[in-house]
Amino acid sequence: MEALINGKNLGISTKVSVEICRFLRNKKTDAAKKILQRVIEKKQAIPYLRYKKEIPHRKGKMATGRYPLKASKTILDLIKSVESNAHDKGMSSDLIIDHISAHKGSTQSRYGRKVGKKAKRTHIKIIVKEKK
Numbered sequence: 001m002e003a004l005i006n007g008k009n010l011g012i013s014t015k016v017s018v019e020i021c022r023f024l025r026n027k028k029t030d031a032a033k034k035i036l037q038r039v040i041e042k043k044q045a046i047p048y049l050r051y052k053k054e055i056p057h058r059k060g061k062m063a064t065g066r067y068p069l070k071a072s073k074t075i076l077d078l079i080k081s082v083e084s085n086a087h088d089k090g091m092s093s094d095l096i097i098d099h100i101s102a103h104k105g106s107t108q109s110r111y112g113r114k115v116g117k118k119a120k121r122t123h124i125k126i127i128v129k130e131k132k
Contacts (some may be wrong), residue, residue: 002098003086005122007078009105012071014052014122020068020075021124029083029095031127036076042067059129073126080083082126091130099127 010017014039023046038044045058045065058065079097086095105121 001089001091002127002129003089003091003095004125005015005078005082005085006073007126009121010074010119012074012122013120014067014102014104016066016071017075017122017124019048019051020046021102022072024075024097025054025100025126027097028131029079032097033076036079038070039067040076041043046072046111051066051072062112064076078124078126082128086128086130094131095127096131097126097127098129098132099125105132116129 020036024035027035035044039046045060045062045067047058047062048055048066048096049062052064055064055066057063083093083095087093090107101124103123103125107118108121109115110117
């Protein structure tokens with residue numbers, strides 16, 4: 001049994017979301033929420049493995065990393081929502097993030113002085129399963 005949530009056209013960076021999703025994949029939802037809360041408090045960095053040009057090293061056993069606040073808050077809300085969906089389906093609270101992915105969303109034109117720039121949009125899909 002599984003529960004899922006689709007976040008469509010979220011106003012966050014796709015590249016940052018890919019790094020966060022890769023870091024949270026196959027973790028328990030409680031652990032993922034704690035990690036994201038620590039990132040928001042700037043106590044733990046998200047390691048960057050793919051999109052890491054000119055990103056400084058961080059303390060600990062990681063090389064490059066950052067503290068993506070806006071994306072972390074959005075993904076934290078999505079994880080809380082998928083836990084609620086699982087609870088409504090009658091699943092236990094011992095959940096594992098089986099699938100989490102970020103994809104580029106539609107581009108939205110800006111208005112005013114920033115007409116030439118497009119707004120960042122990202123789709124995020126999260127599927128959780130009960131731990132066996």
